Amino acid sequence: MTRRTVRRAAAESVGTAFLVLAVVGSGIMASRLSPADAGLALLENSIATGAALVALIIALQPVSASFNPVVSLVERALGLIDTRTTLVLIASQIAGGLAGTVLANLMFGLDAVSLSGHERSGPGLWLGEAVATIGLLLIVFGTVRSGRADRVAFAVGGYIAAAYWFTSSTSFANPAVTIARSITDTFAGIAPAAVPGFVVAQLVGGVVGFLLVRLLYPSLTGAADSADRKVLS
Numbered sequence: 760m761t762r763r764t765v766r767r768a769a770a771e772s773v774g775t776a777f778l779v780l781a782v783v784g785s786g787i788m789a790s791r792l793s794p795a796d797a798g799l800a801l802l803e804n805s806i807a808t809g810a811a812l813v814a815l816i817i818a819l820q821p822v823s824a825s826f827n828p829v830v831s832l833v834e835r836a837l838g839l840i841d842t843r844t845t846l847v848l849i850a851s852q853i854a855g856g857l858a859g860t861v862l863a864n865l866m867f868g869l870d871a872v873s874l875s876g877h878e879r880s881g882p883g884l885w886l887g888e889a890v891a892t893i894g895l896l897l898i899v900f901g902t903v904r905s906g907r908a909d910r911v912a913f914a915v916g917g918y919i920a921a922a923y924w925f926t927s928s929t930s931f932a933n934p935a936v937t938i939a940r941s942i943t944d945t946f947a948g949i950a951p952a953a954v955p956g957f958v959v960a961q962l963v964g965g966v967v968g969f970l971l972v973r974l975l976y977p978s979l980t981g982a983a984d985s986a987d988r989k990v991l992s
C-alpha cells in the first residue's frame with residue numbers, strides 16, 4: 760500500500776469516526792436535553808451533524824473526505840480510484856464509524872457497545888434511504904464535477920441537515936454510518952436486523968445516483984476533472 764493510500768485511509772477513518780461521533784453524540788445530548796420533544800431533539804441532532812460535516816470536509820478534503828462507502832464506490836465507477844484503494848477506503852470508513860460510536864457511548868457514560876433496539880424497517884423507510892442517497896450523490900458529484908469543489912462542504916452539510924427532515928428514514932445515506940449506529944441503543948441507533956435493508960436501499964440509491972451523475976455531467980472541463988480527482992480521491 761502506497762503512502763498516499765495510507766494517508767487517504769487514515770483521513771477516511773478519522774473523518775468517519777468524527778462524523779459518527781457527531782451523529783450519535785448529539786443524538787444522546789439532544790435526547791437528554793429535550794426528552795419530551797422528539798422534534799426538537801431531531802432539530803438539535805440535524806444541526807450538529809450538518810455543521811460537523813462542513814467542518815470535517817473542509818479540514819480533510821485535501822487528503823480524502825468521502826466518509827461514505829457509496830461515494831467511494833461511485834468514485835471507482837467513475838475511474839477516480841482503483842479497486843484496491845476503494846476496498847481500503849471502505850474498510851477504513853467502517854472501522855472509523857464503529858470507533859466513533861464506541862467513543863460517543865463512552866463519553867456519555869454508556870457501555871462501549873450496546874446493540875440498538877430501535878427498529879427501522881419497511882418500504883417507506885427503504886425508499887427514504889434510496890432517495891437520500893441519490894440526493895447526496897447528486898450534491899457531491901454535481902458540485903465537484905461542475906468545477907465548484909470549494910463549495911462541496913457547505914452543499915453536503917446543508918443537504919444532510921435538510922434531509923434529516925424531508926426523508927422518512929432521517930437520511931442515514933451511508934452504509935458505514937448505518938453499521939456504526941447499530942451498536943448504540945440511543946436516539947440515533949438502528950437495530951442490527953434493520954441494517955441490511957438500509958444498506959441495500961443505499962446501494963440501490965447509489966446505482967441510480969451514479970446513472971444520474973453520468974447523465975447530467977457527461978463530460979468535464981479540464982479544471983473540473985482535476986478538481987474531481989483531487990477532492991474525491
